[in-house]
Amino acid sequence: MALSRAERWLALLLRLLSRACLALLALLPPPPGPGPGARAVPPPRRELLxxxxxxxxxxxxxxQVTCIEVVEAYVERIKEVNPLINAVVKDRFEEALQEAQQVDKLLSEGPGDDYLEEKFPLLGVPITVKEAFSLHGMPNTSGLVNRRNVIATSDATVVSRLKQAGAIPLGVTNCSELCMWYESSNRVYGRTNNPYDLQRIVGGSSGGEGGVLAAACSVIGVGSDIGGSIRMPAFFNGVFGHKPTTGVVPNDGQFPNAHGARTRFLCTGPMCRYAEDLEPVLRIMAGPGVSKLKLNEKVSLEKIKFHCMDHDGGSVFVSPVDKEILQAQKKVVEHIESDLGVRVQHVSIHKMKYSFQIWSAMMSSQDSNGEEAQRFTDLLGDHGKPVWPLWELMKWLVGMSSHTFPAIALGLTEKLMKLNHSGNAKLVSMGKSLQEEMEALLGQDGVLLYPSHPTIAPKHHSPICMPFNFAYTAIFNVLGLPVTQCPLGLGSEGLPLGIQLVAAAYNDHLTLAVARYLEKAFGGWVLPGKV
Incomplete structure (x- = not known):
């Protein structure tokens, strides 16, 4: 399928804008940062962390430990490293310590362990929440200046369920503006830095969650994902992230929420430092919806049909996959084959070459009732007048816009995509065909190994020059498939490597089981600074 004229103009325009803006950014003085020689966050001093x-x-x-001790340890850790990474944008330390006292009081009253484990499986466990989700008493701006005074008066469904399970929220974490870019930076809270290298991005849009987990400032994170917003931050920060099968975990209580066709693509899911925590957190988040999954089925790894795809087939929109990432994936294949005694089938799925175009077309398509997706330019105005992207770009160039450049560029992209109606219809049809092809390939016992991203964590601002690299994660949102991002240790620069594990719809148990297996084989999360 040849690129349409609109797509060629889109690619050319955004690349020219990207390079022009990077040239302007190079002229600006560097932002204030850590002291000379500082690169990674210091290691935690408490074993509890x-x-x-x-x-x-x-x-x-x-x-064997009090909840007050646990919460105090995490509060101390956040105070130590948050000035470096800027991941927690609003804390609730006083409330968390009060809730810890209540937990200790409950424990002192002596209810049985079995009762506590069943009723409060996360009793006393500190968590953090992406600021896009409602957490009572906390801001809920999604990085939009127009919403800087919005305070949540209730909890999002998943947040409420985690709190009912005994978890203690420590605060809310940074995201990209309106959760639609893969660097977590906005005009409300500023930029979040990667714990492994403070000059690198944490990813987006759940980037604050990725950073806070990697820096040992939280145990569990709440993220959302419509184009890779759980998996990219998990990859860049060397932690685990799971995008569930579409429609299993409720998306209520986040801003912006999905409308129209996008309700089929947005997913809420867990982010964790350890693979063993993904499944129990997913169960709590899903609530009654967990019955759609097969989490109680025992997984025999030797019976899984493994497939491997090294890259997307050579899209002109996306960067080539780094050699270190390919090498890490090759090691996974070799380990699976030698340890499990199975053959990993290498596949080449031609339509994956058009991942970005398919995702873009399906994101702007109508749902079964003919309802169109809410325009991004309307969201930028937040119930006010829609934003004019070209006008905002001119304002941005002179430092007068309240929006980030990626948000403005996305508004321009939206305008251009609407010019290609016939091409979009063909791409939507291609997406449906790809979904059928994937489901047939994976069946009920298959797992696909696929790169999490073409590059390791880029330096700040550089995603502007490679804006479509999120296609490696985004394609699975529109296909509705469950995906687990699994860390694979650190590369030569001390930055995390990883891989996506993909299964057919409602087979989340397979990717979660493989993630636990690979954690044991490759070490999982590694302390920042350890090469």
């Missing part, structure tokens, strides 16, 4: 949620909850139930 290195425990998975399940083990931490078990220690609390066994009265």
């Amino acid at each position: 290195l425990l998975p949620a399940r083990r931490l909850a078990a220690l609390l139930r066994a009265r």
Whole structure:
């Protein structure tokens, strides 16, 4: 399928704008940062900060540690490293300590461990929440200046469920403006830095969650994903992230929420430092919806049909995959084949070459009722007048816009995509065909190994020059497939490597099981600064 005229103009325009803006950024003085020589965050000093949620909850139930000790340790850690990474944008430390006291009081009253584990599986476990989700008493701006005074008066459904399970929120974390870019930076809270290298991005839009988890400032994170917003931050920060099968976990209580066709693509899911925590957190988040999954089925890894695809086939919109990422994926294939005694089938799916175009077309398509997706320019205005992207770009060039350049560029992209109606219809049809092809390939026992992103964590601002690299994650949103991002240790520059594990719809149990297996084989999350 040849590129349409609109697509060629889109690619050319955005690349020219990107390079022009990078040239302007190079003329600006560097932003204030850490002291000379500082690169990664310092390692945590408390062993309590290195425990998975399940083990931490078990220690609390066994009265081997108090909840006050746990929460105080995490509060101290956030105060130590947040000035470097700027991940927690609003804390609730006083409330968290009060809730810790209540947990200790409950434990002192002596209810049985079995009762506590069943009713409060995350009792006393500190968590953080992406600022796009409502957390009572916390800001809910999604990085939009027009919403800087918005305070949540209730909890999002998933947040409420986690709190009911005993989790203690420590605060809310940074995201990209309106959750539609893969660098977490906005005009409300500023920019978040990668714990492994403060000059690198944390990803987006759930970038604050990725950074805070990697820096050992939280145990569990709440993220959302419509184009890779859980998986890219998890990859760049060396932690685990799971995008569930579409429609299993409720998306209520976040801004912006999905409308029209996009309700089929937006997913809420868990982000964790340890693979063993993904499944129990997913169960809590999903609530009754968990019955659609097969989490109680025992997985025999030797019976899984593994498939591997090294790259998307050579899209002109996307960067080539880094050699280190390809090498890490090759090691995974070799380990699976030698350890499990199975053959990993290498596949080449031609339509994946058009991942970005398919995602873009399906994001702007109508739903079954003919309802169109809400325009991004309307969201930027937040119930006011829609934003004019070209006017905002001119304002941005002279430092007068309240929006980030990526948000403005997305508004321009939206305008151009609407000029290609016939091409979009063909791409939507191609997307449906690709979904059928994927489901047939994976079946009920297949897992696809696929790169999480073409590059390791880029330096700040550089995503502007490679704006479509999120296609490696975005394609699975429009296909509705469950995906687990799994870390694979650190590369030569001390930055995280990783891989996506993909299964057919409602087979989340397969990718979660493979993630636990690969964590044991490759070490999972690694402390920042450790090469």
